[in-house]
Amino acid sequence: MKKIVLLAIILLFGFYQNSKAIPSSCEDCHKKVTPQIVKDFNRSKMSKVLTCKVCHGEKHTNMNDAQKAKLPAISTCKQCHPQQANQYLSGKHALGLLAIIAFPEFAHKQPEAFIAGQKGCNGCHNLGIVDDKIRDSVKYRKYYKYGMDCQNCHTRHAFSVEEAKQPEACNSCHTGFDHAQWEMWFHSKHGSAYLTNRKAHRGPTCQDCHMPDGNHKVITAWGFLALRLPEPDKEWLNYRITILKALGVLNPDGKPTKRLELVKAANLARLDEKSWKEERAKMINICKKCHSESFARENLKNADLMIKAADKIFAEAINIVKDLYKDGIIPKKPDQVTWPYPDLLNFYEVDTPIEEMLYEMFMDYRMKTYQAAFHIMPDYTTWYGYAKMKETLVEIKKEAERMRREQNNI
Ligand code: HEC
Ligand code: HEC
Ligand code: HEC
Ligand code: HEC
Ligand code: HEC
Ligand code: HEC
Ligand code: HEC
Ligand code: HEC
Numbered sequence: 144m145k146k147i148v149l150l151a152i153i154l155l156f157g158f159y160q161n162s163k164a165i166p167s168s169c170e171d172c173h174k175k176v177t178p179q180i181v182k183d184f185n186r187s188k189m190s191k192v193l194t195c196k197v198c199h200g201e202k203h204t205n206m207n208d209a210q211k212a213k214l215p216a217i218s219t220c221k222q223c224h225p226q227q228a229n230q231y232l233s234g235k236h237a238l239g240l241l242a243i244i245a246f247p248e249f250a251h252k253q254p255e256a257f258i259a260g261q262k263g264c265n266g267c268h269n270l271g272i273v274d275d276k277i278r279d280s281v282k283y284r285k286y287y288k289y290g291m292d293c294q295n296c297h298t299r300h301a302f303s304v305e306e307a308k309q310p311e312a313c314n315s316c317h318t319g320f321d322h323a324q325w326e327m328w329f330h331s332k333h334g335s336a337y338l339t340n341r342k343a344h345r346g347p348t349c350q351d352c353h354m355p356d357g358n359h360k361v362i363t364a365w366g367f368l369a370l371r372l373p374e375p376d377k378e379w380l381n382y383r384i385t386i387l388k389a390l391g392v393l394n395p396d397g398k399p400t401k402r403l404e405l406v407k408a409a410n411l412a413r414l415d416e417k418s419w420k421e422e423r424a425k426m427i428n429i430c431k432k433c434h435s436e437s438f439a440r441e442n443l444k445n446a447d448l449m450i451k452a453a454d455k456i457f458a459e460a461i462n463i464v465k466d467l468y469k470d471g472i473i474p475k476k477p478d479q480v481t482w483p484y485p486d487l488l489n490f491y492e493v494d495t496p497i498e499e500m501l502y503e504m505f506m507d508y509r510m511k512t513y514q515a516a517f518h519i520m521p522d523y524t525t526w527y528g529y530a531k532m533k534e535t536l537v538e539i540k541k542e543a544e545r546m547r548r549e550q551n552n553i
Contacts, residue, residue: 164190169199172206184300218274220293227359228293232273234360236292238409239270244286245405248478252492259285267316270295310337310348317349321506322367324349327518352429362410364422369450369513370412371419379451382458389461390488391481400480402488446516449524453512456532457504461485463543464501472550473498497542500535508532 164170164185173195174181184190200213217237221228231237243250243264250258257263269290272278291299295316297307306312314325328334328349336346353361365371370387374380387393391402406412413419423443430439461484467473468483473495475482485498487505512528515521 165192165194167194167196168204169195176206180300187301187303189302213275214278214289215291216272216274216278217292227357230359231292235362235366235410236295237271237273239268240265240283240286241271241409242411243268244283245409246488249488249490249492250286255285259287261287261289265290308348308350310334310350313349321510322514323511323523324514324518327515327520327523330522331519333519347429347433352426355425355429362422364413364419364426365447365450365513365517366410366412367510368412369509372412372414373416376451379454382451382454385458385461386454386487389465389481389484389486391484391486395482395484402480442519443517446513449516449529450513452529453509453532456536457509460501460504460536460539463539464497467497467543467546470547472546495546497539497546500539500542504532504535504539508535 170181170184184195198213198215198219200211202213203209203211217228217232243258250264253263254260258265261269265287269287270292272283272287272290272292277283294302296312297303298312310325310328316322317324318326329338333346337344337348338346353363368390370383370390372383374383384393384397388395388397391400392406393403394400407414413422427436427439427443430436430442464473464485465483468475468485476486476494479486485493485501487502489498489502490506491499491502493499493502508528508531510528511523512532513524515523515528
């Protein structure tokens with residue numbers, strides 16, 4: 144009996160020791176300067192094994208030299224978490240910064256605060272700051288000051304796994320105009336089943352489908368742009384070729400351009416059958432945890448067909464604008480590598496209302512049509528996606544007619 148009591152005391156003491164944050168001089172001062180940061184850090188598991196200086200270095204020591212504090216990169220965490228870091232680096236998240244840097248013509252037209260200041264694109268795309276070399280390089284400096292990948296889901300300074308597992312951990316980025324996965328999931332049967340009984344965990348979360356078994360590599364079969372090659376369906380292939388020409392990935396004669404290299408580097412689209420099929424098979428295995436395989440396949444096939452339905456309308460709209468360029472009704476822009484096709488990668492940096500409509504079709508309505516189909520949200524697919532595609536096509540046709548009449552002074 145005595146032995147057991149002694150053991151219990153030792154164990155309890157050990158637990159007490161283990162559950163205590165390690166004191167540090169950094170903390171002593173930061174308790175006053177940034178008390179909430181210290182509080183958050185002290186509820187993290189890591190506060191029991193390391194201190195502030197592991198991530199921020201030891202060079203900054205007083206009230207006036209804070210600029211000497213090191214800001215962590217993925218390599219900082221990789222020292223102790225190689226598995227998560229390597230998985231993360233092999234997935235799409237780590238390519239987030241590249242997606243912006245790869246199109247400097249567009250990025251440089253935006254205000255600095257919008258890019259480097261995290262108020263626009265790079266509020267979400269500061270992803271892929273691999274090591275100090277990248278962090279400190281002059282080339283990248285114009286794209287960020289602050290920014291760190293791993294904290295995006297288990298936010299600083301609690302770095303909690305429990306918090307990262309909540310679907311809300313994804314909602315600050317996967318929201319809004321062109322990627323409203325949060326809104327779609329939240330209003331879907333899945334979101335509803337999950338939220339009405341979190342404890343039973345009936346409905347799947349983002350993480351269940353996109354980070355199965357805690358795998359930090361995120362990537363899907365179709366990706367953001369829903370473009371893949373090769374395409375066995377000939378009719379669909381024709382629509383896709385039109386879209387790829389307007390993205391400048393194929394030239395007007397259908398030959399690959401330099402932008403295809405960027406698409407490869409940023410892994411923007413699955414460019415062989417195998418990689419598409421692999422991701423699809425993984426997803427079906429996830430659905431099978433709760434549904435029959437036939438049910439899952441049927442559902443995903445129908446979501447694929449919504450991409451085709453949207454592409455049909457989109458290709459028609461692109462061709463209308465292309466003909467306006469070809470006939471000189473919209474003048475060719477300097478450096479328009481896609482001419483006579485409009486350049487979709489100008490996003491909203493265009494000169495005519497008809498091109499603004501095309502941009503909205505591309506980034507807003509087309510995306511919503513299929514993203515909601517995959518996230519089981521028919522309201523978005525119907526009214527915010529497909530119906531808007533149809534409506535905008537009518538407007539684009541009318542506007543093209545008007546522009547032609549105006550040109551001919553009718
Ligand atoms: C004597 C007080 C004091 C001590 C000791 C101290 N800091 Fe600070 N630290 C500050 C103050 C004040 C700021 C805020 C400076 C500002 O933004 O004006 C700061 C800012 C920071 C920043 C933010 C830097 C940035 O770019 O925004 C980090 C990170 C940091 N400290 C980490 C540490 C670490 C790690 C240690 C221990 C090695 C430490 N601090 C020790 C007072 C202190
Ligand atoms: C496990 C790594 C890690 C540890 C340990 C850590 N931090 Fe940080 N800290 C970060 C990350 C990540 C950022 C965000 C950097 C960025 O955005 O570029 C950050 C940013 C900061 C900032 C500036 C941003 C802000 O929100 O004001 C301060 C100040 C700071 N840390 C203080 C501390 C203090 C004090 C400690 C110890 C109590 C500490 N950190 C421990 C990873 C860490
Ligand atoms: C010096 C080694 C070291 C570094 C550097 C480090 N960690 Fe950790 N981390 C650990 C250890 C050890 C644990 C396990 C603590 C435990 O389970 O008691 C841990 C635990 C974690 C956990 C799990 C927390 C939980 O709630 O279960 C997360 C998430 C995490 N670290 C993220 C990070 C991130 C992000 C960085 C970089 C900004 C980082 N770590 C840097 C050693 C480190
Ligand atoms: C800081 C913002 C941010 C957070 C938080 C975030 N993501 Fe992302 N996510 C992005 C960006 C940006 C991309 C596109 C990266 C690129 O350019 O390749 C992306 C890409 C993805 C992709 C790949 C889509 C494709 O192209 O195949 C998936 C899946 C994904 N995220 C899921 C998640 C999940 C699940 C969570 C939450 C657990 C999450 N993300 C949290 C910003 C974020
Ligand atoms: C609210 C956060 C957020 C903002 C702001 C944002 N993005 Fe994104 N971006 C994302 C997310 C999340 C994804 C992944 C979406 C998906 O796969 O459905 C993404 C995907 C992309 C992709 C495709 C990457 C790929 O490999 O598939 C490009 C290119 C892109 N964004 C460019 C931009 C540009 C340019 C801006 C500024 C004009 C911008 N983004 C603003 C969150 C954001
Ligand atoms: C897109 C969101 C997201 C990002 C970004 C992210 N994590 Fe995680 N992380 C999670 C989730 C979700 C879990 C819990 C996985 C599970 O157990 O199912 C997790 C778990 C962990 C764990 C605990 C593993 C364990 O076995 O207990 C560590 C350590 C960790 N992450 C480190 C990192 C590091 C390092 C990075 C940056 C390279 C990172 N995470 C980036 C979402 C993320
Ligand atoms: C039931 C599983 C499931 C859940 C839950 C889920 N997704 Fe998805 N997600 C999918 C499927 C299926 C696709 C399309 C995969 C493909 O291309 O074959 C997809 C695609 C994506 C993409 C790529 C672009 C797109 O929308 O088609 C992103 C980004 C994404 N999901 C993020 C999220 C986020 C964030 C959440 C939570 C708010 C979430 N997903 C919840 C199954 C799910
Ligand atoms: C963790 C379990 C789980 C996973 C994984 C899962 N689902 Fe579900 N799913 C549910 C639950 C629970 C419901 C709500 C049941 C109901 O409608 O009564 C549901 C509903 C649905 C519905 C709506 C059914 C209806 O009749 O309205 C569709 C469609 C669906 N799931 C497809 C999928 C697909 C496709 C996947 C894989 C990408 C998937 N689910 C993954 C649990 C899951």
